[in-house]
Amino acid sequence: MNKVTIEKLNFFYGARRALADVSICIPDRQITALIGPSGCGKSTFLRCLNRMNDTIRGTRVAGQLRLDDADIYAPGTDVAALRARVGMVFQRPNPFPQSIFDNVAFGPRVLGLARGARLAEVVEKSLRDVHLWDEVKDNLKQDALSLSLGQQQRLCIARVIAVKPEVILMDEPCSALDPIATLKVEDLMRELAEYYAIVIVTHNMQQAARASDMTAMMMLTDDKKSGTIIEVGPTRVIFTRPKDPRTEGYVTGRYG
């Protein structure tokens, strides 16, 4: 079943078309990896899915983006509610300069989802789900910035899942982490994929191969001006017998 359906998405920074005719279906409860060379629009694409690009002046979106049956860009869409349903984890862990507890409690508080004992339950469950609870349960009032980078990133994931999203977007979530912390996040992604649709942008080919079910290859169009998806398929196919020679060249590291 598809969670997000994108048809002929075109995205503009002013007059410049950054994404050209991008079409892809993001399956529910699976991990979809977006790969491709730097500057081909992977992050721009990801940020279209929860309207993060709306914060940049002069941008424009054309095409169809649907979360289940709802048009993500329909006039009157509650963008804050959309971002609760489509959460995002960034390249560098970005906890708020607050306590561990308050970081995870932030979303449920703002959205009015829980308070008091119920809020504490939500925080505990979220921290348990990212396997951070045992490490921080005695120090919930400690500053989140005192955690290691790997712990901070898992805290950020806990912050996202505390508001019960449906889709989690991850923009190179492991690029600042060491190999052990990276594998922990990858294991966590596998567990989270039982409940959420996950889309991850990664420059690490082995990570895409290890940690995703579907892989989409993005590249610049022939005129080098816009990014687009050139091939989508099950990860096991993309990494053993991709159809497009450009995908072949990129995943083998032979060209690019």
Next chain:
Amino acid sequence: MSPSRAHFARELAQLTEDVLHLGSMARHAVAQALQALLTRDADLAREVIAADPAVNRLRYDVEAECYTLLATEQPVARDLREVVSALTVAQDLERIGDHGKKIARICLRMETETKAIPFGDLPRLGEMALAMLDRALQAYAANDTAEAQVICRDDDAVDALYKQTFNVVLSYMLERPRWIGAGTQLIQVMHELERVADRATNVAERVVYSVTGELIDLNV
């Protein structure tokens, strides 16, 4: 875009070269064993048997090369298919060397047979099996899937000649029971040659896989 991973590309080229060297050693074993049989040259047969450990050694070296490339270069797509194909091709080639060794052993056993039996089409069967192996190795060297597909037809011809030669030898043995000993040995040689042809087909299948990613059975 510019080509990269030059070091890995050189290692892959070396791997292909080593596989082809293994192929030429295995081919040599079968050709020499056949010659030893047809010319009743026991010394040559012993040479073939003595050379077999070197064939086995090279196969293990190729295998180790593949494991190293898998572990250190983490190849994917076409690169991955080339490495895993080299693994299976090396195994088939080493076994072809074993078929040569077995023919050489039969040659030594037949040395004691005083009753010479006509070889009939056995030399031609040998030529056909070796030609198939040559074609498979050429296809491997050139990544030539068209050539690889042709090998399937060659294998049918080898199978047909095998059956025909088998029946001729059987009729000899029925006519003259004193030829039963030598006839049985000849049938074993024919069987070894037929297996060489089958393994050449396996090599051809790996060429197709390596180039296209399709796993197909050419030996049908």
